[in-house]
Amino acid sequence: MPTLILKRIRRSFVPTEEPVLKGVDLTLPQGSFVVIEGPSGEGKSTLLNVIGLLDSPDSGSYSIDDREVTELAATELTALRSDTFGFIFQSFHLLDRRPVTDSVELGLLYRGVPSRERRRLAVVALDKVGLRDRGGQRSSTLSGGERQRVAIARALASDTPVVVADEPTGNLDSANSRRVVECLADLNRAGRTVILVTHSPEVAAVTEARVTLRNGTQVDETRSRAPGAEIPLSNVDVVTPPVGAPPGRASRLRFLDLLRDSVSSVRSRPGRSVALILAVAVGVALAVSTLGLSESARSQVTDTFDAHANRYVTASWAGGTLSSAAPRNNITSRLRGLAGVESAGVLIENGGTYVRAAPARPSLQVPEFHGTPSALAVAGTTIAWATGHHGKLGAGQALIGRSLAKQLALSSVDTRPVVTISGQDRTVVGIVSSSPRLAELVGAVVVPIHGTRMFDEESAQVHALLVTTAGAAQQVARQVAVAIDPYLPDGIHVDAPPDPSSLRADIESDVQITLWAFTVLALLGSVAGLANSMVLSVIERRHEFGLRRAVGARPIHISGLVMVESGVMGVVGGVIGLGLGLAAVIGVTIARQWIPVFDLRLAPVAIGGGILVGAAGGLLAAARASRILPHDALRH
Numbered sequence: 001m002p003t004l005i006l007k008r009i010r011r012s013f014v015p016t017e018e019p020v021l022k023g024v025d026l027t028l029p030q031g032s033f034v035v036i037e038g039p040s041g042e043g044k045s046t047l048l049n050v051i052g053l054l055d056s057p058d059s060g061s062y063s064i065d066d067r068e069v070t071e072l073a074a075t076e077l078t079a080l081r082s083d084t085f086g087f088i089f090q091s092f093h094l095l096d097r098r099p100v101t102d103s104v105e106l107g108l109l110y111r112g113v114p115s116r117e118r119r120r121l122a123v124v125a126l127d128k129v130g131l132r133d134r135g136g137q138r139s140s141t142l143s144g145g146e147r148q149r150v151a152i153a154r155a156l157a158s159d160t161p162v163v164v165a166d167e168p169t170g171n172l173d174s175a176n177s178r179r180v181v182e183c184l185a186d187l188n189r190a191g192r193t194v195i196l197v198t199h200s201p202e203v204a205a206v207t208e209a210r211v212t213l214r215n216g217t218q219v220d221e222t223r224s225r226a227p228g229a230e231i232p233l234s235n236v237d238v239v240t241p242p243v244g245a246p247p248g249r250a251s252r253l254r255f256l257d258l259l260r261d262s263v264s265s266v267r268s269r270p271g272r273s274v275a276l277i278l279a280v281a282v283g284v285a286l287a288v289s290t291l292g293l294s295e296s297a298r299s300q301v302t303d304t305f306d307a308h309a310n311r312y313v314t315a316s317w318a319g320g321t322l323s324s325a326a327p328r329n330n331i332t333s334r335l336r337g338l339a340g341v342e343s344a345g346v347l348i349e350n351g352g353t354y355v356r357a358a359p360a361r362p363s364l365q366v367p368e369f370h371g372t373p374s375a376l377a378v379a380g381t382t383i384a385w386a387t388g389h390h391g392k393l394g395a396g397q398a399l400i401g402r403s404l405a406k407q408l409a410l411s412s413v414d415t416r417p418v419v420t421i422s423g424q425d426r427t428v429v430g431i432v433s434s435s436p437r438l439a440e441l442v443g444a445v446v447v448p449i450h451g452t453r454m455f456d457e458e459s460a461q462v463h464a465l466l467v468t469t470a471g472a473a474q475q476v477a478r479q480v481a482v483a484i485d486p487y488l489p490d491g492i493h494v495d496a497p498p499d500p501s502s503l504r505a506d507i508e509s510d511v512q513i514t515l516w517a518f519t520v521l522a523l524l525g526s527v528a529g530l531a532n533s534m535v536l537s538v539i540e541r542r543h544e545f546g547l548r549r550a551v552g553a554r555p556i557h558i559s560g561l562v563m564v565e566s567g568v569m570g571v572v573g574g575v576i577g578l579g580l581g582l583a584a585v586i587g588v589t590i591a592r593q594w595i596p597v598f599d600l601r602l603a604p605v606a607i608g609g610g611i612l613v614g615a616a617g618g619l620l621a622a623a624r625a626s627r628i629l630p631h632d633a634l635r636h
């Protein structure tokens with residue numbers, strides 16, 4: 001059983017000021033019942049904290065059963081505190097929002113005592129303080145006196161040989177004070193050392209010895225009559241019933257208990273937890289919906305692309321390059337006959353020609369195309385025909401490109417203006433106002449095609465234009481040269497859109513990168529929100545963390561608790577986020593009339609993402625919580 005011996009204990013908080021404790025000597029044999037007295041601010045609580053290993057002295061020596069505690073490492077101190085001391089505070093310091101038994105079991109939780117045994121010991125302890133049937137009630141619903149008796153039950157359940165009590169009756173009326181004092185006297189009668197600080201003469205009267213602090217030094221140690229027999233303070237052979245060793249092992253926490261404790265803690269603050277879970281859920285929902293939509297959107301985008309843009313094939317060759325055996329007739333109908341070709345047309349570009357709007361005007365040198373309106377339609381041109389014209393290009397007629405018409409000052413073709421092209425007068429029956437596939441057409445003249453003569457004119461450039469069905473462009477491109485000249489296909493230059501599979505990959509990766517960026521941003525937003533709220537919550541719960549440290553939790557247990565709490569909320573947020581995200585995907589795809597594409601990998605990604613967001617959001621708070629010092633946190 002421990003004897004506590006303090007020698008020349010000094011402690012100051014502000015280096016420039018007088019120390020609070022200026023060399024206190026005290027010997028407390030096991031079984032002592034001592035009150036520390038003195039004027040307010042003299043350092044009574046500071047001394048009690050040093051005795052209870054909640055705080056360390058700046059100098060002096062303190063031994064517990066011949067073990068010099070000032071030389072112990074932090075983890076050893078925590079273990080020794082858990083093995084030796086139980087604490088009772090003026091402000092009770094219970095887990096207010098949780099059932100009474102959780103507060104009573106707290107010390108045992110950090111001694112690795114199995115949950116069933118913890119519950120049994122808690123019920124026995126509550127029975128001893130007259131609160132057996134209050135175990136399931138929330139601590140905050142008890143009266144002040146009852147709450148202090150719960151704190152005493154906590155010390156009882158942990159069965160530590162020494163109980164320190166700082167103003168245990170400070171917040172109680174006289175009837176409740178008497179009850180608490182009786183409990184403390186019982187603890188002492190059972191063999192425990194009880195050290196208390198009190199301003200109450202009635203409470204002080206039941207102790208066997210008084211230590212008076214004045215000017216930061218102990219000035220007096222007087223004995224008085226204890227409720228039972230008078231027990232001399234210095235007599236180590238005091239007759240007290242033996243105190244059992246505390247159950248379990250100091251500073252040990254089972255993982256399952258940590259998990260249960262975290263879940264209870266999350267559940268005990270429903271409002272805050274729901275807000276934090278929603279912070280995670282929104283991030284995960286955004287991630288799931290962007291990832292989910294990326295699947296639906298990218299197939300939609302590429303399908304659309306295939307259907308609308310990826311359908312043009314152009315074959316071109318210089319006049320005179322066709323082999324002599326290649327048929328010049330019916331090139332257009334042969335091209336139309338190819339599988340996958342929707343329409344085809346041939347336009348022959350002459351090296352250049354002279355155009356004049358009137359004899360007095362200068363001639364302009366421009367490209368000249370020979371072709372039919374149907375070939376122009378395949379080129380995607382828009383033609384503004386003269387009013388009343390039937391849409392065909394007859395002999396002696398011509399079409400003029402929009403920009404050439406401007407140069408020739410032909411404002412309207414309704415009057416059927418006549419222009420001279422290569423010395424021959426032609427009636428202009430329409431204007432080519434746009435030509436997406438052959439841009440030169442808007443600056444050129446188009447005249448009807450005449451037989452096959454031009455295929456062999458060296459100044460000519462032949463353009464065979466094709467529109468394919470969706471997705472057939474590559475296949476058509478492979479056949480077109482042979483269809484035009486089976487003997488010398490290499491002379492034909494074929495232009496086809498890039499391979500749709502590589503184009504698809506490019507588009508998909510563009511879509512993917514954009515959506516991933518949104519996803520990362522959404523998750524970062526969640527982490528920031530969660531981190532902020534968790535840090536605020538740690539500040540709000542510093543008393544609780546101080547209490548956990550006091551009863552034996554190591555800093556790693558505290559950070560573990562915060563991390564697991566955050567992780568639990570992350571998992572729940574992940575599941576809710578998954579549901580919300582999938583709902584968003586369905587909503588958007590229905591609204592856009594897309595086919596929703598669900599990637600089953602999203603489920604583990606969402607839950608894993610939730611855990612990651614939870615863990616990342618809890619890191620800062622966990623670090624902060626683990627640095628909380630019990631004597632600081634429990635001061636008021």
Ligand SMILES: Nc1ncnc2c1ncn2[C@@H]1O[C@H](COP(=O)(O)OP(=O)(O)OP(=O)(O)O)[C@@H](O)[C@H]1O
Nearest residue numbers: 013014020039040041042043044045046047631632
């Ligand atoms: N953690 C701390 N940081 C800074 N100053 C502290 C700390 N703990 C105590 N003090 C200071 O040390 C002095 C003694 O405080 P302590 O609480 O020990 O006195 P006390 O005798 O218990 O007072 P009371 O009877 O009013 O509770 C006070 O001036 C207090 O402000």
